[in-house]
Amino acid sequence: MPVRKSSAQWKGDLKAGSGTMQFGGGAWEGQYSFGSRFEQGAGTNPEELIAAAHAGCFSMALSNILAGAGHTPTSVSTTAAVNLEMGDDGPSINRIELTCEAEVPGIDEAEFLKHAEAAKSGCPVSKVLAAADISLNATLK
DSSP: OOOOOEEEEEESOTTTOEEEEEETTSSOEEEEEHHHHHSSOSSBOHHHHHHHHHHHHHHHHHHHHHHHTTOOOSEEEEEEEEEEEEETTEEEEEEEEEEEEEEOTTOOHHHHHHHHHHHHHHSHHHHHTTTSEEEEEEEEO
8 A cells, every 4th residue: 555645844933933834735724823823814724634535535435335335426526614623731632523414315214324334434634533522414415
């Protein structure tokens, strides 16, 4: 399996500094700062990138599980909300909320939810983020 890489550069101290993050394949580069991470400032942050990775991984995993069960989805749309929270030992990611809406012909809700839960626990990004409380709200269109 391939090894995926991304990189980041930071200049200055935490509050006044700024940086850039890049995907290894060159598909994206973005600015980040204290304001974009801990406040509502412009730019991106590591948590948004984790959320994108988790949403993408979950959507692919669910699509694969559904197709393997004979229910190829028309679409699977997922949003991941990564919660950065301040604790006694500093900031941490304690909670991730996955919200998924899927269009899957010929499946009932109970079977869909069973497969969605399997994707939540089985996708590689969920596995690496297992220290966080990961919740799932999955619905059929």
